[in-house]
Amino acid sequence: MSxxxxxxxxxxxxRGRASEPxxxxxxxxxxxIALALTIIGAIRAIGDGVPAxxxxxxxxxxxxxxxxxxxxxxxxxxxxxxxxxxxxxxxxWIAAVTVSPEFVWLAFLLWLLAGHLLPLRWGLVFxxxxxxxxxxxxxxxxxxxxYANLFGPLIGGIFxxxxxxxxxxxLHEAAERERLVTSLQLxxxxxxxxxxxxxxxxxxxGAIAERTRISRDIHDTIAQALSSIRLLAHAASSRxxxxxxxxxxxxxxxxxxxxxxDVRRIVAELLPxxxxxxxxxAALERMLDRAREEAGIDxxxxxxxxxxxxxxEVEVALLxxxxxxxxxxxxxxxxxxxxxxxxxxxDAVRMDIIDDGRGFDVAEWERSPATGTSSYGLRFMRxxxxxxxxxxxIESSPGDGTALSAHLPIRTADRPGEAGHxxxxxxxxxxxxxxxxx
Numbered sequence: 001m002s003x004x005x006x007x008x009x010x011x012x013x014x015r016g017r018a019s020e021p022x023x024x025x026x027x028x029x030x031x032x033i034a035l036a037l038t039i040i041g042a043i044r045a046i047g048d049g050v051p052a053x054x055x056x057x058x059x060x061x062x063x064x065x066x067x068x069x070x071x072x073x074x075x076x077x078x079x080x081x082x083x084x085x086x087x088x089x090x091x092x093w094i095a096a097v098t099v100s101p102e103f104v105w106l107a108f109l110l111w112l113l114a115g116h117l118l119p120l121r122w123g124l125v126f127x128x129x130x131x132x133x134x135x136x137x138x139x140x141x142x143x144x145x146x147y148a149n150l151f152g153p154l155i156g157g158i159f160x161x162x163x164x165x166x167x168x169x170x171l172h173e174a175a176e177r178e179r180l181v182t183s184l185q186l187x188x189x190x191x192x193x194x195x196x197x198x199x200x201x202x203x204x205x206g207a208i209a210e211r212t213r214i215s216r217d218i219h220d221t222i223a224q225a226l227s228s229i230r231l232l233a234h235a236a237s238s239r240x241x242x243x244x245x246x247x248x249x250x251x252x253x254x255x256x257x258x259x260x261x262d263v264r265r266i267v268a269e270l271l272p273x274x275x276x277x278x279x280x281x282a283a284l285e286r287m288l289d290r291a292r293e294e295a296g297i298d299x300x301x302x303x304x305x306x307x308x309x310x311x312x313e314v315e316v317a318l319l320x321x322x323x324x325x326x327x328x329x330x331x332x333x334x335x336x337x338x339x340x341x342x343x344x345x346x347d348a349v350r351m352d353i354i355d356d357g358r359g360f361d362v363a364e365w366e367r368s369p370a371t372g373t374s375s376y377g378l379r380f381m382r383x384x385x386x387x388x389x390x391x392x393x394i395e396s397s398p399g400d401g402t403a404l405s406a407h408l409p410i411r412t413a414d415r416p417g418e419a420g421h422x423x424x425x426x427x428x429x430x431x432x433x434x435x436x437x438x
Contacts, residue, residue, distance in 0.1 A: 033112070034066045037105045045100030058096035062106060065092045086110075086117055090126075094133060101137040104153065111157045115164025127161050193290075194323050197283045201315055204282065208309060215270035223263045230256035280315050281307075284322055284340055291338065295330045298337040304344040314408050317388055318342075318351050321406045324377040325353045333357025333402060348390070350407040359396040381406070 042059040046052050069085050090110060096103040107130050114126045134153045138144070230253050237249035281303040288299035310318075322340065329335050335357030343350040365378075381404075382392040390408035 030109075030112075031066075031070075034063065034106075034109055037109055038062050038103075041096070041100070041103040041105045044102035044105075048100060048102060050100045050102075054099050058099040058103060061092050062096055062103070065089050066109075082117055086113055086126075089113070090130065097133060097137045101141045104134045104137050107131070107134050107153060108156055108160050111160035112164045115161045116168055120165070123161065123165075127157060131157055190323060190327055194320060197286065197319055197323075198316060200286075201280060201283045201319065202312065205309065205312065205315070211270045215267045218263060218270075219267050223260060223267070226256050226260040226263060230260060280310060280318060281342060283319055284342070287322060287326055288338075288340065291326055291330060297329065297335060300337075300339045301342075302339065303342040306344045307342055307349065308344070308410065310349060310410060313388060314349065314410060317384055317390070317408060318349070318406065320384065321381045321392075321404075322351065322353065324381050325404055328377055329353075329355045329357060333359075335401070345407065348407050348409045350405060353404045353406075354401065356401045359398050359400045359402050361398060362394050362396050365394075378404075 038059045042055045045055040045058070065088065069089065072082060072085055093103065093106050093110060096106070110130050111127050114123045114130070117123075118126055131154060134157075135150055138146075233249045233253035233256060237246045237253065240246050240249065281301065284303075285301050288301055291297045291299045326338070326340075329338050333355050335355035338353065338355040341350075341352040341354075343352065378392070378394065385392050385406055385408060388408055390406065393405040393407075394402070395405075396402035
């Protein structure tokens with residue numbers, strides 16, 4: 001049985017794996033120990049007067065059982081199957097010991113395996129049984145024993161069992177380190193993606209703000225001037241008696257009207273098209289696209305048409321919250337569907353994220369300390385929202401999915417159509433420009 005590939009004792013298998021060279025070295029070392037101890041036992045048994053065929057059969061049986069165990073982890077991941085293999089190996093070893101007490105050398109391999117494959121309590125019981133066989137075998141064969149036959153195996157067994165348990169702990173620590181490194185690499189990659197999303201969102205928000213400013217300036221200057229020219233030309237043409245002057249004024253009025261129509265078209269194109277596809281919604285849609293491609297999740301985004309342009313700190317908080325929540329959905333929830341909604345809640349904006357995953361006990365999560373990536377993520381998300389005057393509501397139960405609701409206040413002046421242009425990113429209401437002069 002491979003010390004590395006077998007399911008570990010106590011059901012606490014590490015979630016990672018030690019480096020491949022170390023794994024291979026331990027596997028080769030285990031097989032060399034089994035081969036060397038079996039050969040030593042067979043040679044000493046023959047030298048002790050045991051018929052060579054009997055010693056050879058006993059040694060081959062031990063090696064065959066040990067080799068068969070090498071393939072067991074590839075067939076099953078059941079720890080009970082591995083334990084029964086170890087019990088069978090002990091039975092084959094006892095049969096070999098009945099042939100010759102020289103095969104007690106293989107007890108060291110059994111102690112190593114017991115320390116790795118069994119929980120501590122059962123490992124100690126198994127090791128004590130093996131030591132009892134080692135102590136009794138010389139008496140049954142020769143009618144006597146010696147202190148060397150007792151204390152030598154006892155000390156060797158303690159060291160073998162201790163080394164095996166120590167190596168098991170090293171495996172756990174190495175696997176945990178690899179898990180942490182993988183987690184850090186994933187967090188770094190997600191942070192880089194988030195930074196890219198924030199940069200795109202800020203560029204888009206800046207572009208929208210600049211287009212809004214230009215449209216407002218055009219409306220307040222050129223459009224108003226053209227409207228005034230049109231009105232003055234219309235009024236003057238109705239009062240003049242000079243046909244040539246009246247014709248010129250009508251031409252001025254027509255030219256001003258045509259130019260005013262062009263200005264209205266430009267103002268309309270500068271505002272609505274961008275507002276229908278806000279930077280926050282576009283960034284969230286890209287996140288959901290990645291969730292669809294990378295995890296095969298059916299992801300949907302719903303955004304209110306009335307959602308105003310948000311302050312940068314609000315967009316950042318919502319984007320980071322969405323990024324953390326979607327990472328939890330991909331890594332922990334085992335969900336097949338997730339729905340993200342951005343809702344205009346008057347003086348606040350709300351983001352709901354609902355999945356159909358495995359869920360969790362919210363009450364237990366609230367009472368327990370922060371352990372694990374998902375726990376830290378939810379707590380950091382809540383703290384970030386609270387710092388901006390908002391909060392995070394969580395609804396979940398085991399097997400029923402999870403619903404997160406992040407809400408943040410927004411300033412009144414940031415909403416379109418309300419007084420003031422003072423805050424950055426605010427979208428002004430463009431007053432209508434009269435179609436016809438009065």
